[in-house]
Amino acid sequence: xxxxxxxxxxxxxxxxxxxxxxxxxxxxxxxxxxxxxxxxxxxxxxxxxxxxxxxxxxxxxxxxxxxxxxxxxxxxxxxxxxxxxxxxxxxxxxxxxxxxxxxxxxxxxxxxxxxxxxxxxxxxxxxxxxxxxxxxxxxxxxxxxxxxxxxxxxxxxxxxxxxxxxxxxxxxxxxxxxxxxxxxxxxxxxxxxxxxxxxxxxxxxxxxxxxxxxxxxxxxxxxxxxxxxxxxxxxxxxxxxxxxxxxxxxxxxxxxxxxxxxxxxxxxxxxxxxxxxxxxxxxxxxxxxxxxxxxxxxxxxxxxxxxxxxxxxxxxxxxxxxxxxxxxxxxxxxxxxxxxxxxxxxxxxxxxxxxxxxxxxxx
Numbered sequence: 001x002x003x004x005x006x007x008x009x010x011x012x013x014x015x016x017x018x019x020x021x022x023x024x025x026x027x028x029x030x031x032x033x034x035x036x037x038x039x040x041x042x043x044x045x046x047x048x049x050x051x052x053x054x055x056x057x058x059x060x061x062x063x064x065x066x067x068x069x070x071x072x073x074x075x076x077x078x079x080x081x082x083x084x085x086x087x088x089x090x091x092x093x094x095x096x097x098x099x100x101x102x103x104x105x106x107x108x109x110x111x112x113x114x115x116x117x118x119x120x121x122x123x124x125x126x127x128x129x130x131x132x133x134x135x136x137x138x139x140x141x142x143x144x145x146x147x148x149x150x151x152x153x154x155x156x157x158x159x160x161x162x163x164x165x166x167x168x169x170x171x172x173x174x175x176x177x178x179x180x181x182x183x184x185x186x187x188x189x190x191x192x193x194x195x196x197x198x199x200x201x202x203x204x205x206x207x208x209x210x211x212x213x214x215x216x217x218x219x220x221x222x223x224x225x226x227x228x229x230x231x232x233x234x235x236x237x238x239x240x241x242x243x244x245x246x247x248x249x250x251x252x253x254x255x256x257x258x259x260x261x262x263x264x265x266x267x268x269x270x271x272x273x274x275x276x277x278x279x280x281x282x283x284x285x286x287x288x289x290x291x292x293x294x295x296x297x298x299x300x301x302x303x304x305x306x307x308x309x310x311x312x313x314x315x316x317x318x319x320x321x322x323x324x325x326x327x328x329x330x331x332x333x334x335x336x337x338x339x340x341x342x343x344x345x346x347x348x349x350x351x352x353x354x355x356x357x358x359x360x361x362x363x
Contacts, residue, residue: 011252011260011289015269019280023143026276027152030130030140033314036116044113050228053110056103059224060114060190063101064121067157067188098222100189102164105226107345111192114226115160118190124157131160134191135307138171139276141178150178154185163310164191165342176216183220191221194341240358241325245291248322251360257286258360263293263323267301275307285317287360293323295331302330303339306346313349318357326350 032039041061046053103111119131130153132140141149153159159182166172179189243251252260261269273281282288296302312319329350330343 009253009256011255011258012285014259014261014281014288015265017281018273019277019283021143021277021280023140025280026136026140026143029279030132030136031126032116032119032131035314035316036112039113039116040120041114041117044110044117047228050109050226052105052225052227056114056224056226060101060118061121063188063190064118064123068123098220099183100191100221102221102223103190103192103226104223105192105194105228107194107341108348109226109228111226112162115162115190115192119158119160122158128155128157129160130156130158131162133162133310134164134175135275137161137178138174139274141174142276146174146178150181150185153182153187156182156187158188158190161189161191163345164193172217179220180216189220194345240354242293242322243320243361245322247361248289248291248320251320251362252287252289254362255287255289255360257284258289259285259287260289260291263290263321266290267296267305270304270308271301275304278308278311279315281308282311282315282317285315287318287320287357288312289360290319290321291323293321293326293329295324296329299334299337299339302334302343305329306339306342309346309349309353312353316356317353318360319350319353320357320360321354326354 031037041057044053044057046057103114105111116131119129122129144152166175183189249260252258270278296305327347329347334340334343
């Protein structure tokens with residue numbers, strides 16, 4: 001792993017951290033995370049048995065090319081003519097139909113890689129493009145306020161939203177209104193999700209009561225289906241079985257920049273830290289070591305753990321653990337419920353990080 005051993009150095013602790021994240025940092029960090037900082041269409045490896053993956057690269061490449069030139073509102077250099085968001089239109093008027101693309105597919109098919117590639121390929125300065133998860137976008141609204149968020153993002157050429165999901169009615173109304181105003185301002189949209197736009201919210205709240213908002217969201221996007229198996233484990237060996245408490249503790253003390261926490265205590269701590277701060281919670285960590293991993297007790301705890309897993313994965317931080325294996329974190333009821341796709345994604349990502357951490361244990 002290239003991590004420097006410091007014998008007997010006390011490890012860090014996530015439970016001892018209570019980070020404060022200023023609004024300016026939330027805006028500045030709306031770029032692809034470290035894991036995807038070098039993602040490009042050229043580095044995406046389509047599964048030859050899944051033609052939808054190759055098609056997605058082609059469609060998104062055209063989408064990026066169509067975002068060149070003037071801002072869709074007419075701002076920018078050149079003639080001021082608006083161009084089609086998929087590179088097809090060349091008329092001054094904005095194109096009819098969706099102004100965004102929506103990548104729909106199972107976990108592990110490379111949707112985030114493609115979304116980050118789109119961000120990198122779009123011919124605009126970094127400050128004219130924004131990239132964040134759905135949770136980070138709603139957190140930005142909470143930090144800046146609705147009107148200021150609209151003002152901040154309206155001058156952008158592109159807004160990329162990873163892991164687009166509707167978990168409650170409040171988010172549904174908020175995001176529907178926000179995206180509507182951004183589209184009116186000429187901002188192109190791109191999103192990834194495990195759920196088709198028209199099916200958002202199903203199994204989580206009374207989505208039928210918010211049909212107008214959900215249909216409004218759907219109207220902003222052209223769905224693009226991506227099929228395939230989980231690439232994170234394609235052709236790779238099985239993830240290592242959990243280690244002993246002694247092995248995990250020893251590795252934490254021997255690894256510079258590692259944290260060491262008891263899993264149940266960490267879950268309690270996550271309840272006291274807003275999910276918008278989970279990224280900052282992992283600042284400067286080189287590895288996360290956890291003892292006594294066990295099944296999460298309830299849905300709220302499980303959803304917080306999903307957010308932490310996403311931030312660890314984005315930042316490529318290995319996770320070394322003792323106790324129960326990660327595929328036993330969530331109950332059968334959870335894995336069959338409305339949030340099942342989130343839980344399977346978390347299992348997939350934590351398993352990949354456990355594989356990365358195997359080298360921390362020295363014989």
